[in-house]
Every structure is written in C-alpha cells, then in structure tokens.
Amino acid sequence: MAAHWKTFFGGFNLTFRHLTRTNVTISYPQEKRPKQPRQHGRHVLNRYEDGMEKCIGCELCAGVCPADCIHVRGLDNPADHPVSPGERYGYIYEINYLRCIHCDLCVEACPTQAITESKMFEFSFSNRADAIYTKAELVVDDMGMPQRLPWEDWRDGEEDMTSGWMRATSPSGSAAYEGVIQWSGDLGVGVRIPEAGQSDGRDDSATGSKQLRDVFSAHLLPEDVPASHRGVAGARRKLEAKMPPALKKRLLR
Ligand code: SF4
Ligand code: SF4
Structure with missing residues (x-):
C-alpha cells in the first residue's frame, strides 16, 4: 500500500520539480549561446599585417580535402603589385559548402596559415551555386576580420579568435612545439599566442580556450x-x- 502512495505522489513530485527548474532552452536564433573556442565553421582566407594575402596557391588544401570541395588555382604574382609574398598567389579559391564536412584537414595542411575556420555555421542557401563561396567572400576584410555576408547571421564578438585558432599548435603531434608561437602576424590582429596545449603553462584568458581537460x-x-x-x-x-x-x-x- 505504502509503495502505491509513493508512486502516486512521486508523479506529482516530478511535475513540480520540472515546474520550478530553470529553463535550459533559449529563444534561438534571437538569442545565441557563446560558441566553443575550437568550433569549426565557415572558412576565412587570412592576410598578413601589411595586407598581403597568405595564400600562395599551392593547392595542398585542395589535395588533402577528403570531400573534394576546394578548388584552387595559383597564378604567378605580378612583379609590380604582388598579391602574396610568395612566388604565386591563390588566383581562384572556392569552397563548396554542400560538400564540406568541416574536418579542418585543409587548415592543418596549409603551410602559410592562409586558411582557417571561423565559428560561423549560421548560413543557408536556396540554390546549389550559392553554396560555393568564392575568394571574394572568403578573404578577410581590411581589419583582418571575416566578412559579414548578408546571408550569414553574425553577432558582435562572434568573429573574434577566428584567425589562426583552428589549427593544432603542435605540428605532427610533437610536444616540443607545445606553447611555441607558430603563427605569423595577422592583419588587424598581429601575432596571437598559441592555443593552450595539454600540459601546464596554459593561458586560457589570453587564448579564449577553456580548461578542456x-x-x-x-x-x-x-x-x-x-x-x-x-x-x-x-x-x-x-x-x-x-x-x-x-x-x-x-x-x-
Ligand atoms: S574542412 Fe575538411 S571538408 Fe571542409 S574544405 Fe577543409 S578539408 Fe575539405
Ligand atoms: S590556402 Fe594554404 S594550402 Fe590552400 S592553396 Fe592557399 S596556401 Fe596552399
């Protein structure tokens, strides 16, 4: 009998507990939660502090992409107005977001840190052609920030930490590189300190990382x-x- 009453009132107990608990949902997309520091979103093509493009048109990113969604073509830099400090620059650069799985292998493969990922995933298209981002859309603006394209839902602060942050800071997993600055200067941002590794000496406030361990x-x-x-x-x-x-x-x- 006692067990019977316990079951009966247990049901009410559950209802009242849920009536008084704090909401765990938010009114997305009006409100957004902060994104994780290493979230993989749409790419950006970075530029050096002097404004030159980092991409040298080597096509390594396209070669490593498992989804075959990058199309790059390099061209010799014009001698009188070079676009990149290299011999060549990325003349055509396209990413097909109907194919991209945001694995970041392209970011890992890039020898000049030209391509990194922002945290932007809130974008959509109504036809296949629009899903292909071109270089004009991917390259960062004159402040070194991702362009806020009209069909993307950017909020203030979401473009922070987009450049240089989606790449492992220990090439080939070598612990010797942990905590060592690997980045070249970025337009408007300068040189960023490396993302925290797995050992001590972490500076989470400077990197925007959380204590993932x-x-x-x-x-x-x-x-x-x-x-x-x-x-x-x-x-x-x-x-x-x-x-x-x-x-x-x-x-x-
Ligand atoms: S994130 Fe992965 S799938 Fe997307 S373009 Fe880069 S390598 Fe290709
Ligand atoms: S983004 Fe990097 S890997 Fe891709 S073509 Fe440019 S320099 Fe090469």
Missing part, C-alpha cells in the same frame, strides 16, 4: 547543467555513482 560540468555554462546535476540532487547522483551496486540497491529500494 577539466571535468565535464566545468565546460558548461551554468544554465547548460541539467537540474538533476546541480545542488543536492547533483551531489546525490555523484554519491550514488560511487556506491557499490549491492549497497545502492539496498539503500534505494
């Missing part, structure tokens, strides 16, 4: 932590998780 809940915004993982309920869950199964069964019966 910390426990799961430390990565989340307070409102992203489910009610059942907070406060007394959260402590109880943790305790239950540590209990031997036999003891848990007896106590929670």
Whole structure:
C-alpha cells in the first residue's frame, strides 16, 4: 500500500520539480549561446599585417580535402603589385559548402596559415551555386576580420579568435612545439599566442580556450547543467555513482 502512495505522489513530485527548474532552452536564433573556442565553421582566407594575402596557391588544401570541395588555382604574382609574398598567389579559391564536412584537414595542411575556420555555421542557401563561396567572400576584410555576408547571421564578438585558432599548435603531434608561437602576424590582429596545449603553462584568458581537460560540468555554462546535476540532487547522483551496486540497491529500494 505504502509503495502505491509513493508512486502516486512521486508523479506529482516530478511535475513540480520540472515546474520550478530553470529553463535550459533559449529563444534561438534571437538569442545565441557563446560558441566553443575550437568550433569549426565557415572558412576565412587570412592576410598578413601589411595586407598581403597568405595564400600562395599551392593547392595542398585542395589535395588533402577528403570531400573534394576546394578548388584552387595559383597564378604567378605580378612583379609590380604582388598579391602574396610568395612566388604565386591563390588566383581562384572556392569552397563548396554542400560538400564540406568541416574536418579542418585543409587548415592543418596549409603551410602559410592562409586558411582557417571561423565559428560561423549560421548560413543557408536556396540554390546549389550559392553554396560555393568564392575568394571574394572568403578573404578577410581590411581589419583582418571575416566578412559579414548578408546571408550569414553574425553577432558582435562572434568573429573574434577566428584567425589562426583552428589549427593544432603542435605540428605532427610533437610536444616540443607545445606553447611555441607558430603563427605569423595577422592583419588587424598581429601575432596571437598559441592555443593552450595539454600540459601546464596554459593561458586560457589570453587564448579564449577553456580548461578542456577539466571535468565535464566545468565546460558548461551554468544554465547548460541539467537540474538533476546541480545542488543536492547533483551531489546525490555523484554519491550514488560511487556506491557499490549491492549497497545502492539496498539503500534505494
Ligand atoms: S574542412 Fe575538411 S571538408 Fe571542409 S574544405 Fe577543409 S578539408 Fe575539405
Ligand atoms: S590556402 Fe594554404 S594550402 Fe590552400 S592553396 Fe592557399 S596556401 Fe596552399
């Protein structure tokens, strides 16, 4: 009988708990949550501090792309007005976003850090041709920031940390490179310090990185932590998780 009443009121208990809990949803797209530091979005083609383009038209990015979505053609730099400091520059540069899987292999392959990814994923098209971004759209503006294209939903601050941040800072996984600046100067941004690695000496405030090695809940915004993982309920869950199964069964019966 007692178990019967417990089940009956347990249902109300659940309802009232959910009535009073903090909302975990937001009114997207009117409101947006901050994006993760290493989020992979649409690409940008970076420029040096003197305004020159970093792309040298080597086509390594196109060669490594598993989705075959990059089309690059290099051209010799005009002697009187070079576009890049190299022998050649990227004359044609196109990315087909109907194919791109945002794996960032192109970013890893690029020898000059010309191509990196912004965090922008909020864009859409109504025909196939529009899904192909051209160099005119991908190249950063005169401030070194991604262009805010009319069909993209940019908010203030979302273009921060887009250049140079989507690439591993330890080439070939060599720990010797961890924490060593690998980046050349960027237009409007200058030289950025390397993204934090896995060892000590991290500067998360300067890099915008979070402590990714910390426990799961430390990565989340307070409102992203489910009610059942907070406060007394959260402590109880943790305790239950540590209990031997036999003891848990007896106590929670
Ligand atoms: S992110 Fe991956 S799929 Fe997209 S263009 Fe680069 S290599 Fe290709
Ligand atoms: S973006 Fe980089 S890898 Fe691709 S063609 Fe330009 S320089 Fe070469």
